[in-house]
Amino acid sequence: MGEKILMKGNEVIAEAALRAGCRHYFGYPITPQTEIAHYFAKKMPQYGGTFIQAESEVAAMNMVYGAASAGARVMTSSSSPGISLKQEAISYSACAELPAVIVNIVRAGPGLGGILASQCDYFQATKGGGHGDYRMVVLAPSSVQELYELVVEAFNIADRYRTLCMIMGDGMLGQMMEAVEFRDSEDICEADKSWAVTGTGMKRDHNIITSIYIDPEVLEKHNQKLQEKYRKIAENETRVEVYNCDDADIIVAAYGTVARIIKNVIKTAEKEGIRVGLIRPVTLWPFPTAAFEKYAQVPQAFLSVEMSAGQMVEDVRLAVNGKRPVHFLGRTGGMIPTQKEILEKIREILK
Amino acid sequence: MAQTDMIFSGFGGQGIQSAGRLIAYAGMLEDKHVSFLPSYGPEMRGGTSNCHVIVSDEPVGSPILNSATVVMAMNRPSMDKFESYLEPGGILLIDSSLINREPVRKDIKVFAIPATQIASDMGNLAFANIVMLGKLIKETGVVSTENFERALKKVLPERKHYLIPDEMKALKTGMDY
Structure with a gap:
């Protein structure tokens, strides 16, 4: 290098x-x-x-x-x-x-x-x-x-x-x-x-x-x-990054720049005693279905966070295949989801 | 974990993007993790030019800042916009040659430097951003002056390297102010 x-x-x-x-x-x-x-x-x-x-x-x-x-x-x-x-x-x-x-x-x-x-x-x-x-x-x-x-x-x-x-x-x-x-x-x-x-x-x-x-x-x-x-x-x-998913209370699906925000969320949530996992598809097609299948029964729920009105969440739902609820948080128009709103959503889901 | 979240803001032409890039580069030379995100959206037009810079001991998460530990404001609109971004105890650096109001916040540290005046006295207005950076480095310790000088060599095109001794003088003036 x-x-x-x-x-x-x-x-x-x-x-x-x-x-x-x-x-x-x-x-x-x-x-x-x-x-x-x-x-x-x-x-x-x-x-x-x-x-x-x-x-x-x-x-x-x-x-x-x-x-x-x-x-x-x-x-x-x-x-x-x-x-x-x-x-x-x-x-x-x-x-x-x-x-x-x-x-x-x-x-x-x-x-x-x-x-x-x-x-x-x-x-x-x-x-x-x-x-x-x-x-x-x-x-x-x-x-x-x-x-x-x-x-x-x-x-x-x-x-x-x-x-x-x-x-x-x-x-x-x-x-x-x-x-x-x-x-x-x-x-x-x-x-x-x-x-x-x-x-x-x-x-x-x-x-x-x-x-x-x-x-x-x-x-x-x-x-x-x-x-x-x-x-x-x-x-x-198929390429995927699986991060912090063992024993996770909730697994977030996010890719690209949004996945970076989730890594901040993971650290902050840890201080509150919430274990957040991340599955980050590196290839969006082929979609890393196997990674979701593997962890489908681990968390209480999944959450797809996207800068869209809800697109990848459909593939996450197909992969999780009804084994756990799959939630969605998205921003559109060029707005970027903040750590704070993601954390609030996670707390609400786990309540 | 040590992380410094910085917002640099001013008019286009004041060297705001250069200031941010220099700090990011110097941070990288210190083996820290860094990100530099320029404003490229509609806020560029007319108002302020700004950039977000993160220097951290750990990999940088989001490069976008919703709050900051340091704000360097080189004009009034920048201070109006970003003073509220500061976390309690954060550092606000303002160019007092161009900003004529007091900060509203009482829970932050404020450093007012007449950077444009100092640069003008030195005979080169383009050094105002460097004067500000001097104070920023002094108060935050985010990078060393040695790595700042190395960053100058990396960021400036070779034909401008003759300016580096004067830039370092401007940095020192800002540090000592």
Whole structure:
């Protein structure tokens, strides 16, 4: 590991991507993630890569489709309304099995919404914002250091499975500065990309990257292949942090920056004699169902705390499967749940 | 567990974000856990520029502060907004060259430094934030002057390193005020 430096989350995303071998970035500016594009604009030429500020988010994601088809390590980033615009090409890329990384530094919605931190895009990211039966891996870092590690990981997962990987953060994580320590070199997976459209050189048959399958039998077969891949990903790539859950009176489910607030809550609650556990999904898809199953009978109740009107709580309920009550506390609009209100909610539940 | 929760606030251009970053960087150089969160929301426009900085012996939980142990206010709107954030016994540092009212709170420690005037006398208005930081470091001990100087070298672009001796002089003036 190198020297510790203080860096902004958004800049770390771009730096991590470059270290992971990403040499193509296409994006369109939007608060609160524009620093990602700034950083690439400055650094990408030094790596001999391509930075394009596209004419729109739609164009940027289609450029990603193109670069990924040619076998390049490629990335785009945006924030909520911009990610909505990318959905058509996301679905196409999923069908064409293209590896790429998409960053969503979520802002408060719906609509153009506001620019402050939110987790209101959980459904969009994990349940398919675009059309069709597809999945993408969604990673939710909660610190700047983890942001670095998961961005590198996202490129590897994308290549290993020929899948889309999303990094989902929020304005707080993108804007904050924290210490980060970069490794001297990255463990980059060298995936076989013999499927890429790189020109036959008259030596082989054409490779075809497509998302159109008119024959229903062929399309069903392709769907089955995709589902088998998603099953493998769920088996191998589920990530979760379980903290303080043994003998917990209540287990809180929270991800990203909210999980940080819960860690403060855990300390304060301890002084009152309340043991609070935390299950922090690091992959939002695949969802760490097994961790919830394992602890389902331990606490009196579960509580999902989110910066949304109640999205992940649905997956928590499915995982707990009626064994314990699952409560919800959420703030929206860019408001952030405070330690105080979370503690009050916990006291009320345990009363 | 020792943790210092700081809010830095003032007009855009007073070096508020730099002040916060310098303390965060110096804290990191002391092997503490740190976070720096700038304001990027609608409050930036017109009113105050502010940032939240945490320096702690343990990993930082939420980087957003709902209360603070130290508030450094470099203009009146900042003091109006953040005086109430202070925990009892907290430290309020104000630039008395620009703030003409007394604090309302009686349960906090107040340090009034004419930082803008001092910086102006030194011939560089841009040092006002550093003068304030001198007093902040003196009263909180959150970072050492040695690590502050190392942080300056990290945060300032190389072409501005010639300013560091004067910055350290400004820091000392603030400490001794």
